[in-house]
Amino acid sequence: MRISVIGCGYLGAVHAACMADLGHEVVGVDVDPAKVELLAAGKAPFYEPGLPELLEKVMATGRLRFTTDMAEVAGSRVHFVCVGTPQRKGEYAADLTYVDAAVEGLVPQLRGTGEAPALVVGKSTVPVGTAARLADLVADGLPDGEHALLAWNPEFLREGFAVQDTLAPDRFVYGLPDGPDGEVAKALLDEVYATPLSTGTPLVTTDYATAELVKVAANSFLATKISFINAMAEVCEKVNADVVALADAIGHDARIGRKFLNAGLGFGGGCLPKDIRAFMARAGELGADQALTFLREVDDINMRRRQRMVELTREVCEGSLLGRRIGVLGAAFKPDSDDIRDSPALNVAAQLRLQGGHVTVYDPQAVENARRVWPDLRFGSSADEAVENADVVLLLTEWREFRDLDPEVLGTKVAHRRVLDGRNALDPARWRAAGWTYRALGRPRG
Numbered sequence: 001m002r003i004s005v006i007g008c009g010y011l012g013a014v015h016a017a018c019m020a021d022l023g024h025e026v027v028g029v030d031v032d033p034a035k036v037e038l039l040a041a042g043k044a045p046f047y048e049p050g051l052p053e054l055l056e057k058v059m060a061t062g063r064l065r066f067t068t069d070m071a072e073v074a075g076s077r078v079h080f081v082c083v084g085t086p087q088r089k090g091e092y093a094a095d096l097t098y099v100d101a102a103v104e105g106l107v108p109q110l111r112g113t114g115e116a117p118a119l120v121v122g123k124s125t126v127p128v129g130t131a132a133r134l135a136d137l138v139a140d141g142l143p144d145g146e147h148a149l150l151a152w153n154p155e156f157l158r159e160g161f162a163v164q165d166t167l168a169p170d171r172f173v174y175g176l177p178d179g180p181d182g183e184v185a186k187a188l189l190d191e192v193y194a195t196p197l198s199t200g201t202p203l204v205t206t207d208y209a210t211a212e213l214v215k216v217a218a219n220s221f222l223a224t225k226i227s228f229i230n231a232m233a234e235v236c237e238k239v240n241a242d243v244v245a246l247a248d249a250i251g252h253d254a255r256i257g258r259k260f261l262n263a264g265l266g267f268g269g270g271c272l273p274k275d276i277r278a279f280m281a282r283a284g285e286l287g288a289d290q291a292l293t294f295l296r297e298v299d300d301i302n303m304r305r306r307q308r309m310v311e312l313t314r315e316v317c318e319g320s321l322l323g324r325r326i327g328v329l330g331a332a333f334k335p336d337s338d339d340i341r342d343s344p345a346l347n348v349a350a351q352l353r354l355q356g357g358h359v360t361v362y363d364p365q366a367v368e369n370a371r372r373v374w375p376d377l378r379f380g381s382s383a384d385e386a387v388e389n390a391d392v393v394l395l396l397t398e399w400r401e402f403r404d405l406d407p408e409v410l411g412t413k414v415a416h417r418r419v420l421d422g423r424n425a426l427d428p429a430r431w432r433a434a435g436w437t438y439r440a441l442g443r444p445r446g
C-alpha cells in the first residue's frame with residue numbers, strides 16, 4: 001500500500017522505516033531539511049538501536065523515500081500524522097500548532113481520491129477532542145462531493161526499543177468514526193498492520209475520544225507507578241530502609257508487577273512529563289480537573305527527586321558544592337537514547353553547576369544534543385575524562401557502559417571515592433568493598 005508519514009522525528013522516522021519493512025511503499029515528510037537530508041541518505045538523525053540497520057535494509061528496496069515537499073504525499077492511501085505535540089511554553093497544555101499545520105498542509109493532497117477516499121491517521125499524542133476537531137477540519141477543507149476519512153491510532157513505542165515496539169507492539173488501538181466510514185478506516189488499518197495482526201497482536205477498536213484517552217491514561221499510569229516507588233524511596237530514606245528490596249518484594253505480587261518500579265531520579269523525556277501535564281490541563285477545560293489532581297502529586301514527587309539528588313551531592317561534599325569537581329555519568333533521559341528532552345540527568349548537572357560545582361558530563365550518545373542546549377556545561381569524551389580527579393561521581397543515566405564500570409579501576413581516576421547512584425544501577429556491596437562511599441536515593445547509607 002502507498003503510505004505517507006508526516007513528521008519524521010523519534011516516532012515518525014521509525015514508523016516510516018517499519019512500514020516500509022512491512023512491505024508498504026512509504027514517503028516520509030518533514031519540515032526540517034537537515035533531518036530529511038540525513039534520512040534520504042539512509043542515515044538515522046538520532047540514536048535509536050536497530051534503526052540504522054533497518055533504514056539501510058529498506059532504502060535498498062526502493063520502498064522508502066523522504067522529502068520536505070508535502071505535494072509528494074498525493075496518491076498515498078493512508079497518511080500517518082506523527083508531528084510533535086510539546087508542552088506550550090509557560091503552560092501545562094499541549095501545543096497543537098504542529099498537528100494543525102500538518103493536517104492543514106495535508107488536506108489539499110486528499111482531493112480527487114473519488115471512490116477510494118484517503119485515510120488520515122493520527123499517531124501523535126493529543127488532548128481528547130482533537131481527532132473530532134481534525135475530522136471536521138479535513139471535511140471542511142475538501143470540495144463538496146469529496147470525502148476523506150480520519151482515524152486515531154495512538155503510538156506506545158518506547159525510545160530505545162522503538163523498532164521492536166513498532167513491528168511487534170503490545171496492542172493496536174484504533175479510534176474510528178461511526179458507521180460505514182469506520183468500517184472502511186478499520187479495513188485500511190488492518191491492511192497496513194496485516195503482518196503484526198497475523199501474529200495475534202491484540203486490537204482494540206473504539207471511538208476517537210477513547211483512543212485519545214487510552215494513550216494519556218497509559219502514560220499517566222506509568223508515571224504514577226514511578227512516582228509511587230519514588231514516594232516510597234522518600235520514606236525509606238527517613239528510616240534507612242531499602243527501596244530496591246521493597247520494590248522487589250511488592251513486585252513479586254503479580255497484581256503489582258516489578259516493571260516500572262525502579263526508584264531513582266524519576267521520569268523525564270519528551271513524553272511522560274508533558275503528557276501528564278497536558279492531560280491535567282485538558283481535564284480542567286472539561287470540568288474534570290478533580291479527577292486528575294493526583295497527577296499534580298505524581299509530577300511533584302518526580303521533580304523532588306532531582307532536587308534531592310542535588311542535596312545529596314552537597315551532603316557528601318561536606319555541605320558545599322563550591323569548587324567541587326563533579327563527574328556526571330549520563331545526559332540522556334534514559335539509556336539507549338540520545339534524547340535529552342526534560343532529562344533529569346541534565347537538570348541535576350545544570351543545578352550543580354549553578355551552585356558552584358565544577359561539573360563534567362559524559363554520555364555515550366547524548367553529548368552533542370546536550371552541548372547544543374546546555375553550552376555552559378563542560379562535557380567529557382569518556383567516563384574516565386568526566387570523573388578525572390572528581391570529588392564525587394554521579395550516575396544519572398543507567399547506560400550498560402556505566403553499570404559495567406569496575407569500581408577498582410574507576411577509583412584510580414578520582415580524587416575521592418564517592419559515588420551517588422541516581423538510578424540504583426550499581427551493586428552497593430561491590431562499590432563499598434572497593435572503598436567507595438556509595439549513596440543512592442532511598443537506599444541504606446551503609
Ligand SMILES: NC(=O)c1ccc[n+]([C@@H]2O[C@H](COP(=O)([O-])OP(=O)(O)OC[C@H]3O[C@@H](n4cnc5c(N)ncnc54)[C@H](O)[C@@H]3O)[C@@H](O)[C@H]2O)c1
Pocket residue numbers: 006007008009010011012029030031032035082083084085098101102105123124125126155156157158159270271
Ligand atoms: N518519542 C516517542 O517515543 C513517542 C512515542 C509515542 C508517541 N509519541 C508522540 O508522537 C509525537 C511526535 O513525537 P516525537 O518524539 O517523534 O517528536 P519529534 O520532535 O522528534 O518529531 C516531530 C517531527 O515533526 C516535524 N514536523 C513539525 N511540523 C511538521 C509539519 N507541519 N510537517 C511535517 N513535519 C513536521 C518536526 O520537524 C520533527 O521532525 C508526539 O505527539 C509524541 O507525544 C512519541
Ligand SMILES: O=c1ccn([C@@H]2O[C@H](COP(=O)(O)OP(=O)(O)O[C@H]3O[C@H](CO)[C@@H](O)[C@H](O)[C@H]3O)[C@@H](O)[C@H]2O)c(=O)[nH]1
Pocket residue numbers: 125155156157158159160219222226259260261262263264265266267268269270271272275333334
Ligand atoms: O521504573 C522506571 C521506569 C522508567 N523510569 C524513567 O521514566 C522515563 C520514561 O521511560 P520510558 O517510559 O521507558 O521511556 P519513553 O521512551 O519516554 O516511553 C514512554 O513514553 C512514550 C511516549 O508517549 C510511550 O509511547 C511509552 O509507552 C512510554 O513508556 C525515563 O526517564 C526513565 O528513566 C524510571 O524512573 N523508573
